[in-house]
Amino acid sequence: MSWVAWKMLTGDRAKYFGTVFGVAFGVLLISQQMAIFVGLMRRTAHAAIDVRDASIWVMDPEGKNVDEVKPLSDSDLYRVRGVEGVEWAVRLYKSLARARIDNGEFRQSILLGIDDHTLIGAPVKLVAGSLADLRRPDAIIIDRPGYRLFWGDGPIVLGKTLEMNDRRAVVVGVCDTTPPFQTFPVMYTRYSQALGFAPRERNQLSFVLAHEKEGADPQQVCQSIRTSTGLAARTRSDMIWFVIEFYLRSTGIPVNFGITIALGFIVGTAIAGQTFYLFTLENLKQFGALKAMGVSNGRLVGMILLQATIVGCIGYGLGIGMTSLFFESTQGVTALMGFYLPWQVAVIAAGAVAVIIVLASMISLRKVLILEPAVVFRG
Amino acid sequence: MVASVIDQPSTAAPVGPSTEVCVSCRGVVKEFGDGESRTRVLHGINADVYGSELTLLVGPSGCGKTTLISIIAGLLYSTEGDVILFGTPQSQLKGSKLVQFRAQNVGFVFQQYNLLPSLTATENVAIPLLIQGQPRSKALVKAREVLEAVGLGSRANQLPSQLSGGQQQRVAIARALVHEPRLLVCDEPTAALDAQSGQVVMDLLKRVAVQAGRAVIVVTHDSRVFTYGDRIIEMADGRIAEPGSTQH
Ligand SMILES: Nc1ncnc2c1ncn2[C@@H]1O[C@H](COP(=O)(O)OP(=O)(O)O)[C@@H](O)[C@H]1O
């Protein structure tokens, strides 16, 4: 009878595709919006994500996120270095800087100053130039979208200059980074030089990046740093979540996306549920005839669930495919760069489809189960 | 004990195939609705249907014919009374047993054919065999044979929408017979057809459906087909009308 169920489902092409696309559309809405949400949240934590060589972040305990830090003093750095279990600790400067290019235009940029000697926190993926050149005077490495913003779409030419705080900066490299939330250009320079690019303050040490000794537990080392220095210390992944949670708490982004995702769910359920329900309704006489001919309720339930599962699987595949295609084809767009479909989102969307399909088939099932087989003799 | 053994041959001896009672209605009462709106549709029906015959159930519209065959075929439960089907009281067949009984023993022909629109003629005919759990390939071969028997071998791979009403009803008859049921119930099989197609359908029921040991009941209020009946049960107002006593 599974075969009959399959035939019934696919016999009317228009209705079949309508139902499948209802599910696919719901999946597209849910997975695409969730993926963008996840992508945006990742972007808020771009600085923490892109520092791969340090496992511990130390900052002033009053700092609320990576963009609002109360600077530390040099003595804080030495105190961290003195904590038991710390292998090394280096400076990281992070602030916003106003960059001016030759035509006089100003752009707000994210300026990162990394340790002069170790270059810990340097960009991992250079698309032009070399990291070693960062040691040259006035050198900066800029991210690719930043380069495009300042100097347009042509081939990348190193040696371009810009001005920050009336000081000349020379581009010695172009890199790919996790795009920042505000889509500002990202510039890397040495710590000592960063201080010159930014307006002067008394203390300028934004973060201390550290690493635990081999074999030590980073969580434990963070705890030691906290107790012995009174500073906030977090592992890399805790730092990423610290920033993300700040944005979740203090912006309307989660609510907004929550609404869209809920809408996707409702619209998906409505479209898929409705088309599937109508499909069952139109086949009610057929189901009645089968019932009269001796198909048990249990088997009818099996047939409808099978039909629903087929619709669900194909619709899910199409929807997830469309979402992947969307992110694949928008990789060149700065606003969407680095967005992708995390597998967790794909799993959640699958769960949503399962719920949609169960809801849709339940209302259909009810109709079929209460159907009197004797109706087949009525007009 | 001894007496009954001696008596048996004389009472059970087959005089002819027509004496074999397949379906026996014993005081069948059917009421619909609850409380105030409760109405009695069948008022204690007593009737026998014989094997190897075509029995016509006739009477004016609304007199309860469809309700009666629904009960006989095990689609509805009677409110009172019982139906003995091939020796088994229906009251002993509850729930899934009744469903299984229908799947094994009953063939249905409906006024509106009720073929599955996305299945070909052969595939439609194969359904009762699939319900019984036969493998698809075997079921399709058998279905094809029965389709030949009703004269539609050349239409085997067409969809219902590509067939005329008369042809669809013939497919439906093939579907009702493919699993060789002991009881065939047909509700107004010619009502939606023109006179000529109606004759073809009735002729087919008479020639192909009627077989030894099988009871065939055809409900109709189409007087043109009365001649096909070996026996006619006439109903009026939820009762069996005695022959010649239809006037009140
Ligand atoms: N499910 C039902 N609920 C209430 N009344 C019904 C139902 N089915 C049939 N009836 C009533 O029973 C009577 C007999 O109907 P039916 O058996 O269809 O007659 P026929 O087939 O002879 O035209 C009619 O008055 C009809 O309205």
Ligand SMILES: [Mg+2]
């Ligand atoms: Mg009727």
